[in-house]
Amino acid sequence: MIAEVIVDVAAHPIDRPFDYAIPKHLEVLAEPGMRVKVPFGNRKVLGFITNLKETSEFDPARLKPVHELMDVVPVLNPEMLQMANWMKKQTVCFEIDALKVMIPAALRAKYEKRFVLNAPLEELPEPLRPHFKNKPFLRAQEAVELYALLKKEMVNGTIIADTDISQQTAVKKVKMVHITESLETLEAVDVRANAKQQLKLLAFFRKNVGRTIEASQLQKEAGVTLPTVYNLVEKGLATISNMESYRDPSLLSAIEKKGSLKLTDAQQTAFDAIEASLNKSKTFLLHGITGSGKTEIYLQTIDQVLKEGKEAIMLVPEISLTPQMTVRFKERFGDMVAVLHSGLSAGEKYDEWRKIQRHEVKVVVGARSAIFAPFENLGLIILDEEHESSYKQDDSPRYHARDMAIWRSEFHNCPVILGSATPSLESYARAQKGVYELLVLEQRAKNQPLPSVEIIDMREELRRGNRSMFSVQLADAIRERLERKEQVVLFLNKRGYSSFVLCRDCGLVMQCPNCDISLTYHRSSELMKCHYCGHDEPVPHTCPECTSEHIRFFGTGTQKVEEELAKVVPGARVLRMDVDTTRNKGAHEKILTAFGEGKADILLGTQMIAKGLDFPNITLVGVLSADTTLHLPDFRAAEKTYQLLTQVSGRAGRDKLPGSVFVQSYTPEHYAITLAKDQLYEPFYDQEMAMRRASGYPPYYYVVNIQFTHEDLMTAAGYAEQTVRYLTSQLSPNTLIIGPSASLIARVNNRYRYQCLIKYKKEPKLAEVMQQLIKIYRTEWIKKGATLSIDMNPTSVM
DNA sequence: AGCACGCCGACT
DNA sequence: GTCGGCGTGCTC
Numbered sequence: 001m002i003a004e005v006i007v008d009v010a011a012h013p014i015d016r017p018f019d020y021a022i023p024k025h026l027e028v029l030a031e032p033g034m035r036v037k038v039p040f041g042n043r044k045v046l047g048f049i050t051n052l053k054e055t056s057e058f059d060p061a062r063l064k065p066v067h068e069l070m071d072v073v074p075v076l077n078p079e080m081l082q083m084a085n086w087m088k089k090q091t092v093c094f095e096i097d098a099l100k101v102m103i104p105a106a107l108r109a110k111y112e113k114r115f116v117l118n119a120p121l122e123e124l125p126e127p128l129r130p131h132f133k134n135k136p137f138l139r140a141q142e143a144v145e146l147y148a149l150l151k152k153e154m155v156n157g158t159i160i161a162d163t164d165i166s167q168q169t170a171v172k173k174v175k176m177v178h179i180t181e182s183l184e185t186l187e188a189v190d191v192r193a194n195a196k197q198q199l200k201l202l203a204f205f206r207k208n209v210g211r212t213i214e215a216s217q218l219q220k221e222a223g224v225t226l227p228t229v230y231n232l233v234e235k236g237l238a239t240i241s242n243m244e245s246y247r248d249p250s251l252l253s254a255i256e257k258k259g260s261l262k263l264t265d266a267q268q269t270a271f272d273a274i275e276a277s278l279n280k281s282k283t284f285l286l287h288g289i290t291g292s293g294k295t296e297i298y299l300q301t302i303d304q305v306l307k308e309g310k311e312a313i314m315l316v317p318e319i320s321l322t323p324q325m326t327v328r329f330k331e332r333f334g335d336m337v338a339v340l341h342s343g344l345s346a347g348e349k350y351d352e353w354r355k356i357q358r359h360e361v362k363v364v365v366g367a368r369s370a371i372f373a374p375f376e377n378l379g380l381i382i383l384d385e386e387h388e389s390s391y392k393q394d395d396s397p398r399y400h401a402r403d404m405a406i407w408r409s410e411f412h413n414c415p416v417i418l419g420s421a422t423p424s425l426e427s428y429a430r431a432q433k434g435v436y437e438l439l440v441l442e443q444r445a446k447n448q449p450l451p452s453v454e455i456i457d458m459r460e461e462l463r464r465g466n467r468s469m470f471s472v473q474l475a476d477a478i479r480e481r482l483e484r485k486e487q488v489v490l491f492l493n494k495r496g497y498s499s500f501v502l503c504r505d506c507g508l509v510m511q512c513p514n515c516d517i518s519l520t521y522h523r524s525s526e527l528m529k530c531h532y533c534g535h536d537e538p539v540p541h542t543c544p545e546c547t548s549e550h551i552r553f554f555g556t557g558t559q560k561v562e563e564e565l566a567k568v569v570p571g572a573r574v575l576r577m578d579v580d581t582t583r584n585k586g587a588h589e590k591i592l593t594a595f596g597e598g599k600a601d602i603l604l605g606t607q608m609i610a611k612g613l614d615f616p617n618i619t620l621v622g623v624l625s626a627d628t629t630l631h632l633p634d635f636r637a638a639e640k641t642y643q644l645l646t647q648v649s650g651r652a653g654r655d656k657l658p659g660s661v662f663v664q665s666y667t668p669e670h671y672a673i674t675l676a677k678d679q680l681y682e683p684f685y686d687q688e689m690a691m692r693r694a695s696g697y698p699p700y701y702y703v704v705n706i707q708f709t710h711e712d713l714m715t716a717a718g719y720a721e722q723t724v725r726y727l728t729s730q731l732s733p734n735t736l737i738i739g740p741s742a743s744l745i746a747r748v749n750n751r752y753r754y755q756c757l758i759k760y761k762k763e764p765k766l767a768e769v770m771q772q773l774i775k776i777y778r779t780e781w782i783k784k785g786a787t788l789s790i791d792m793n794p795t796s797v798m
Numbered sequence: 799a800g801c802a803c804g805c806c807g808a809c810t
Numbered sequence: 811g812t813c814g815g816c817g818t819g820c821t822c
Contacts, residue, residue: 005810011811018810041809042813058810783805802820808813 001027003066004051007040008109010094010396012778018047019056021065030066033074033081035107037067037165046070046109046165048099050081073357075103077374079411086407092770092790093397101397102372106350112164113140115150119158125149128159137162175215177229178239179205189235197228205237215240258331260303261296270439274301274415277437278308278379281410285386285431286419288441289679290650291448294419298382299332301417302363306336310379310414311362315401317388318342318367319608323589329365338373340366343586368393371401371408378412381405386418386427387643389636389795398791402427421650421679422643425692428685429699451621451652451659453677457668458625468564474622474662475568482572482601486619486657490565490604491648492557501528501539505548510540516747533749558604561624565604577605610647616655623648626665626673633744634796635697638672642684645676696736698793701759704766705791706773707743710784713752717742719781719788720754723773727758730769735760744798751787757797 004017020038022030034049044067056063076084076099084098091098100108117136121129128149131138140161143150153159180186186206191198204222219225233240263271274284274297288294302312316325321341329337338352338361355361356373364373368391371381383391383402391401402418409416418427418436431438444450456471466472481488500518501510510519512530519528521539529536543551558578565574575595582588588608595603596615603609623645630641645663653659665673675684693700706723710716720740727737739756746753760766770790777788 002810007809009809009811011809013807014809014811020810038810040812043809045811056810063810800820800822803818805817806815808815809811 001030002053002056002063003030003036003049004053005036005038005047005066006050006095006099007038007047008045008096008100009040010096012094012774012782015094015096017050019058019063021063022052023065026066026069029069029072031074032078033076035070035075035109037070039064039067043163044165045111048076048081048096049074075107075357077376079376079408080372080374083372083404083407083411087397087399087404089767090403091396091398091792092774093399097397098399101369101393101399104346104350104353106346109165112166114138114162114164115140115143115154115159116162117158118160123158124153128153137164176212176241177215177218177233178212178241179208179210180237180239181210183209186237189232189237191235195231197224198231200224201228201232202237205232257334260300260332263296263300264293264443264445266441266443267293267297267445270441271297271300273437273439274417275304277415278305279413280415281413283406283409283416283418283430283436284439285423285427285436286417286439286441287423287428287431287681288419288421288439289444289450290421290647291444291446291654292421292441293445294384294441295328296445298384298417298419299328301380302382303332305379305414306333306362308379310377311373311375312364312380312382313370313373313375313378313405314363314365314382314384315370315391315405316365316367316384317390319390320385321365321367322592324614326365329363333363336362338364338366340364340370340373342367368401371404378408379414380417381409381414382417382419384419386420387422387424387639392793392795394795396789398794400793422646422681425639425685425688426699429689446655448653448655449658450679451649451661453649453661453663455668455673455677456662456664458664458666468568469561469624469664470564470568471662471664474664477620477660477662478569478572478602478622481620482569484619487595487598487600487615487617488602488620488622489609489613489618489648489651490561490602490622490624491609492561492604492606492624502552503543503545503548504550504552506543506546508543508545508551510544514748514750515745517745532745558606561604565602569602572602573600574602574604575600577603577609582608607644609651610644613651614654616657618652618654619657619659621648621652621659621661623661623663626663627667630667630670630672632798634798635692635695636796638670638688638691641670641672642676642688645673646679646681649676649679696759701736701761702763703794703797704758704760704770705755705794705797706758707753707755707789707791708740708781709748709751709753709787711751715784715786716752716754719786720756724756726773726776727756727769730772731758731760731763731765735763755797 001022003020003022005020006017007014030049030052032049032051036047036049037044038047080102084095084102087093087098088095115138117132121132124132128146131143131146150159154161186202186209189202191202201222201224215226215229218229232238270286286294286297298314302314305312318341326339338355340349340352344352356364356375364370383405386402393399405416427436430436456473458471461471478488501521502508510528511517512519512533512535514535515530515532517530517532519530522529526539527536528539540551542549558576562574562576565572575591577591581591592613594600598617626641626645629644630637649661652661663673667673671684671687692698697703708716708719710719717740724737724740731737736759737756738759740754743753743755777786781788
């Protein structure tokens with residue numbers, strides 16, 4: 001038997017199946033989707049069996065055998081293998097990357113170089129011997145200062161180099177003690193009278209005949225230590241075995257189950273429409289304003305799917321995957337739910353994944369990669385907040401969870417629900433065309449009015465001499481809420497920019513020497529760090545340029561706001577939530593809980609507070625500067641701004657108290673801002689569509705972003721230029737090719753970045769031309785030190 | 799000669 | 811991606 005194997009080597013010439021002979025004794029076990037260890041060149045690598053066959057085109061004499069089967073049960077089912085193949089074409093990635101993204105990180109290979117002893121220990125020179133005394137190998141990482149000696153021995157042949165392949169986390173095992181069932185044995189046993197511990201345990205055994213108990217539990221209950229247990233095991237009174245166990249990350253086991261809520265008429269209509277199509281491959285766009293009760297529809301639809309004996313995947317953006325959210329699912333579906341989020345360790349994620357694979361759960365709630373949950377009888381896929389850009393992976397494989405969801409829905413003949421208060425233009429356009437079915441929820445479920453939104457012209461404030469970040473109106477409003485003991489959320493719409501260092505004399509901003517980006521101040525380590533290449537340097541005390549001492553550190557946007565806030569409302573209790581204060585695990589949650597319990601009056605934060613914040617006492621939301629995202633050089637700038645403003649406004653007045661929102665802006669007449677005021681999605685959609693049409697961007701055109709990097713600016717630009725010429729000659733005349741132009745961050749890690757864009761409506765040759773381009777890159781440019789990356793349907797083109 | 803380094807090609 | 815093979819060119 002022959003196996004076609006995709007090996008774990010991400011390189012263009014390797015990106016195809018390699019044939020391997022399967023040794024006779026493994027033939028009965030081998031299945032497609034299993035991981036294998038195979039010899040590749042002069043080393044061993046991990047790979048995936050994608051196909052089994054009897055004969056090979058390849059010279060049988062040169063076929064190498066599979067070295068080892070890593071699985072007994074395939075980690076990828078046929079659906080996944082098929083999907084990987086499609087993803088490869090769809091996103092122009094290596095097949096191995098597509099395969100690897102579908103399994104939990106714990107199962108991906110970890111390669112470790114090591115030196116292996118190849119002769120009796122005595123033949124080694126004295127200084128090396130202790131290193132091989134206990135084990136026949138030495139990890140290369142631990143032996144840096146021994147390299148010279150080791151190299152000599154490698155020439156002699158007494159030591160050979162090797163790479164060890166292991167997976168990253170093992171299954172967690174628990175020791176189980178099984179107490180004998182035979183009372184006679186327990187009575188007959190002979191324990192010395194002074195062996196008090198053993199006698200104590202023996203007494204426990206007699207009371208618990210035949211019981212199987214976890215070793216740690218036994219130690220607690222019987223009050224003995226493990227060696228004592230082993231003593232009695234040796235006497236034949238019990239046996240010990242290892243049992244696989246799951247780590248329990250959630251600690252949510254004691255959640256009370258809750259039933260469904262009554263649906264409103266609008267919810268019911270949407271629910272009915274979906275329910276009628278549960279066995280069809282169909283995509284719904286559920287457009288419901290914030291607070292309209294989309295989640296309840298999800299929950300009840302999932303319930304319906306479970307009743308039919310099928311499974312469901314619920315995707316949410318990572319940031320809204322809060323305990324509040326998962327609790328809601330656990331309340332409804334109990335231990336039928338697996339939760340996958342970034343807070344879990346690799347081992348914990350693996351455990352959740354195994355529950356899915358073993359059909360122990362029926363519902364998965366998770367971020368992007370949960371779309372690959374290996375369900376085999378999938379009945380529903382939901383993407384909540386479908387417009388979120390985090391659904392697209394921003395490195396290879398650059399897949400979009402929405403595309404994967406629709407592919408799987410076709411495979412399983414089940415519906416997809418895309419839910420959002422502010423759908424992406426792409427999805428809404430498809431709904432308009434009838435590709436998706438549009439479902440609308442116009443009312444808030446609890447019938448609260450939308451918060452009143454007021455736009456404040458900051459230019460006007462400036463003219464009146466107010467140079468602070470707070471307009472008079474906002475400042476007054478904040479004070480008013482504090483007097484009424486209500487809560488305020490302040491939102492700083494700043495992206496990426498955090499702390500930097502500026503010289504007030506010469507205006508110098510500390511830049512990374514390798515990248516065209518300013519350095520970020522890290523308070524914990526007292527270092528200036530570059531977020532792109534990892535470069536760091538100490539914080540200067542004088543300006544490196546003009547030696548002035550007036551060099552000043554500008555805190556994260558939020559720190560600065562906090563300082564000003566102290567002047568506006570002295571004594572207010574402020575909680576800050578940004579990258580700095582949420583770096584530690586669980587910090588995010590802690591801050592929110594504290595705020596929810598009323599331990600602060602004002603919550604001040606960035607992007608991350610825009611979602612999932614649902615506290616009844618919040619009656620005022622202030623957006624300090626709505627413009628920042630608006631002026632980014634990206635075709636989605638207006639869309640992002642509209643979405644953000646809508647989302648933030650939704651944080652106010654979610655319960656009985658009415659909410660109000662103040663949006664400060666220097667361009668208050670912009671449609672993204674004026675239309676977000678009353679959540680007028682349709683008019684926004686129309687206007688933004690007109691812009692997209694005029695500028696040739698999605699959804700009118702598909703976009704491909706091709707980026708080059710090279711140490712030399714002109715070389716990078718040159719390849720981009722050649723590419724533009726090549727594309728122009730190959731693609732149809734209606735297709736627009738933009739560029740080449742320098743990327744927004746023109747240099748990262750001393751490599752210059754150039755890019756060009758393809759905008760097309762219909763381009764049957766695209767896949768073929770991309771392959772050709774890769775071929776040119778591979779045969780000519782790659783050798784000259786260039787890199788090329790292709791992003792199909794990028795979420796942004798910065 | 800001995801080796802460091804860079805370039806190339808192969809990998810079933 | 812990663813290794814070995816091979817050529818070049820430098821040093822002891």
